[in-house]
Amino acid sequence: MALEQHEKEKLQKGIAEFYDESSELWENIWGDHMHHGFYDPHSTVSLSDHRVAQIRMIEESLRFANVSEECTKWPNSIVDVGCGIGGSSRYLAKKYGATCVGITLSPVQAQRANDLATAQGLAHKVSFQVADALQQPFPDGHFDMVWSMESGEHMPDKAKFVAELARVAAPGGTIIIVTWCHRDLGPYEDSLQPWEQNLLKRICDSYYLPTWCSTADYVRLLESMSLKDVKSADWSPFVAPFWPAVIRSALTWKGLFSLLRTGLKTIKGALAMPLMIEGFKKDLIKFAVITCRKPE
Amino acid sequence: MRLLTHNMLSSNIKGVVNGFPLRIEAEKVVEKTVEMNGEFLKKMFEKIDWKAFVDASRAMGPEEADCSMLDSDEFLNRFHHALLELHLEEGALVCPETGRRFPVNKGIPNMLLHEDEDTDGEDSKDGLTDIWKVGVFSVTG
Numbered sequence: 001m002a003l004e005q006h007e008k009e010k011l012q013k014g015i016a017e018f019y020d021e022s023s024e025l026w027e028n029i030w031g032d033h034m035h036h037g038f039y040d041p042h043s044t045v046s047l048s049d050h051r052v053a054q055i056r057m058i059e060e061s062l063r064f065a066n067v068s069e070e071c072t073k074w075p076n077s078i079v080d081v082g083c084g085i086g087g088s089s090r091y092l093a094k095k096y097g098a099t100c101v102g103i104t105l106s107p108v109q110a111q112r113a114n115d116l117a118t119a120q121g122l123a124h125k126v127s128f129q130v131a132d133a134l135q136q137p138f139p140d141g142h143f144d145m146v147w148s149m150e151s152g153e154h155m156p157d158k159a160k161f162v163a164e165l166a167r168v169a170a171p172g173g174t175i176i177i178v179t180w181c182h183r184d185l186g187p188y189e190d191s192l193q194p195w196e197q198n199l200l201k202r203i204c205d206s207y208y209l210p211t212w213c214s215t216a217d218y219v220r221l222l223e224s225m226s227l228k229d230v231k232s233a234d235w236s237p238f239v240a241p242f243w244p245a246v247i248r249s250a251l252t253w254k255g256l257f258s259l260l261r262t263g264l265k266t267i268k269g270a271l272a273m274p275l276m277i278e279g280f281k282k283d284l285i286k287f288a289v290i291t292c293r294k295p296e
Numbered sequence: 297m298r299l300l301t302h303n304m305l306s307s308n309i310k311g312v313v314n315g316f317p318l319r320i321e322a323e324k325v326v327e328k329t330v331e332m333n334g335e336f337l338k339k340m341f342e343k344i345d346w347k348a349f350v351d352a353s354r355a356m357g358p359e360e361a362d363c364s365m366l367d368s369d370e371f372l373n374r375f376h377h378a379l380l381e382l383h384l385e386e387g388a389l390v391c392p393e394t395g396r397r398f399p400v401n402k403g404i405p406n407m408l409l410h411e412d413e414d415t416d417g418e419d420s421k422d423g424l425t426d427i428w429k430v431g432v433f434s435v436t437g
Contacts, residue, residue: 005411012408076339077304099340101304103407110404124330124380127301130406135308135414137398137407139316142304 003156003210012105012132014208015154019106022266023085030054032116033087035150035178036287041237045245053242057178058091061149064233065176065291074098075144079168081133082151086113086126092147093125101138103131134160141170141294152179152218156210162221169294175227177218177290178235180209183283184216196284199275203285206272215288227292236280239287243277297384297405299352303344305405307391307398309413317348318389320355321397325387330380337376344379353378 003011026034030050037053038060039045045053068074074096080089083102086109093100104110113128131137133148134157146169155161165175182192182200191197200212215232222230260267279285307315356378388397389405396413399406 005414009411076343099300101301105408107401107404107406111402114403118328121331123328124298124300124333124336127298128404129297129301129305130404130408132408135407135409137305137308137405139304139306 008156011154011156011208011210016105016107018208018266018269019084019104020108021263022269023106023109023112025266027085027112031087032085032090033058034084035088036239036242038235038238039241041240043241045241050245054087055091057239058088058149060235060238061176061178061289061291064231064289065174066229067145067174071097075174077101077143077170078145078147079103079136079138079143081136081146081148081165082154083109083113083128085109086116086128088147088149089113089126089128090117090120090122092145093122098125098144100126102126102128103133103136104128105130105132134164136164136168138168140167141173143168144170144173146173146175148175148177148179150178150180152177153207153209153212158211158213158217159221162218163225166222166225166227166294171294172296173294175222175292175294177288179218179288179290180212181215181218181286181288182212183286184214192284196282199279199282199284203272203275203279206268206275215286215290218288218290222290222292226295228295230290230292232288232290234286235289236283236285236287240280243273243280247273247277297400297403298380299349299356299382300340300344300379301405302352302384302389303349305389305407307393307396308407309391309394309396309409312391312393315391315393317345317352317392318398319392320352320384321388321390322356322384323386323388324384325356326383326385327377327381328383330376332372332376334372337372337379340379341375349379353382356382356384 033054035054035057037050038057039053076098078092078098078100080100080102083089083104086102089100089102092098102113107130110128110130117123117126133151133155146165148165152161169175203209219230219232305318307318383403384400385403387400389400390397
């Protein structure tokens with residue numbers, strides 16, 4: 001069920017403004033990768049570990065997708081769907097010597113991403129546009145690798161989101177989705193429990209997340225589009241150390257001052273962090289990786 | 297926006313059969329120097345849509361690229377300049393079928409579709425969890 005158009009525009013505007021407002025704060029505290037780090041479970045992490053963990057998240061995702069180590073088989077063209085300020089794009093472009101294009105709803109992020117690419121001497125390899133992941137402005141089959149790192153949760157229509165990922169993937173190309181999901185439903189369940197729905201709704205409101213689905217839902221969607229080698233895993237234990245670390249950094253003087261300077265949307269997001277921790281602890285929220293390949 | 301980027305953007309408006317290439321309306325074009333990489337240029341030469349690139353480079357200014365031999369230094373320099381060093385800062389990308397203008401501001405194209413251009417209108421029968429039929433997750437943000 002797709003959202004009504006006015007709801008969709010309201011959501012898009014909310015997402016764009018949320019990231020326009022919070023992008024600088026995030027970058028100041030966490031660097032240019034706007035995604036979770038991959039940690040050893042039950043570890044206590046500090047700010048200084050975070051960038052290494054964020055890189056590890058990218059590398060573990062590539063490994064999970066069985067992207068070849070042989071340079072002759074590396075992707076040449078990559079799309080970063082929901083690219084933030086381009087951390088993944090720049091990393092992947094450097095790693096593979098590929099061209100990478102990123103799309104985001106936030107003009108502030110696109111501008112910052114381009115500026116960082118120029119500053120890092122990557123401007124000829126990576127570029128960023130304001131575009132809708134549900135209507136990607138690219139021809140069919142254009143990209144050897146389709147990358148969606150923690151953007152799927154913002155998509156109001158998961159079927160359309162996945163269909164676009166599949167459309168722009170080249171034959172033989174790899175699709176990598178890393179996203180938040182809710183737990184898979186049991187065989188006799190039609191829906192989550194009311195307390196679970198309520199907790200998710202409170203998180204949705206704070207982070208401009210329109211809807212949740214399960215990892216199994218993504219797998220079903222990908223398989224229904226005849227994509228091959230569909231794999232998924234629950235990486236919740238590997239990201240769980242992240243949220244207490246975020247809260248600790250927010251409670252530093254630097255964190256608090258920065259937060260107060262940004263704006264209400266970001267503050268609201270910050271206040272919702274304990275909800276995320278609750279969701280993870282109660283096995284409701286899952287951090288999922290789902291990968292597949294487009295047939296040749 | 298460089299011509300390298302323009303070469304991969306297309307119009308996805310509902311009903312458009314071939315939205316590539318987008319026509320360029322240039323209001324402000326700037327030149328930004330980029331270090332030349334011959335290997336990269338050769339790789340890109342094979343991948344890009346040449347006609348779209350040549351037409352676009354005419355729109356961006358007096359520079360023109362033509363199909364000379366790749367091992368000509370002069371050709372490589374001109375190709376490099378047109379592909380990577382010319383930036384459309386202000387202007388628009390125009391859908392070849394509908395004439396709809398996608399604005400380019402501060403070098404960034406905005407490819408978001410308007411309400412009547414969106415194909416995303418039908419219910420998608422995707423067999424997903426029925427949770428949103430409960431109506432819990434309406435957007436309030």
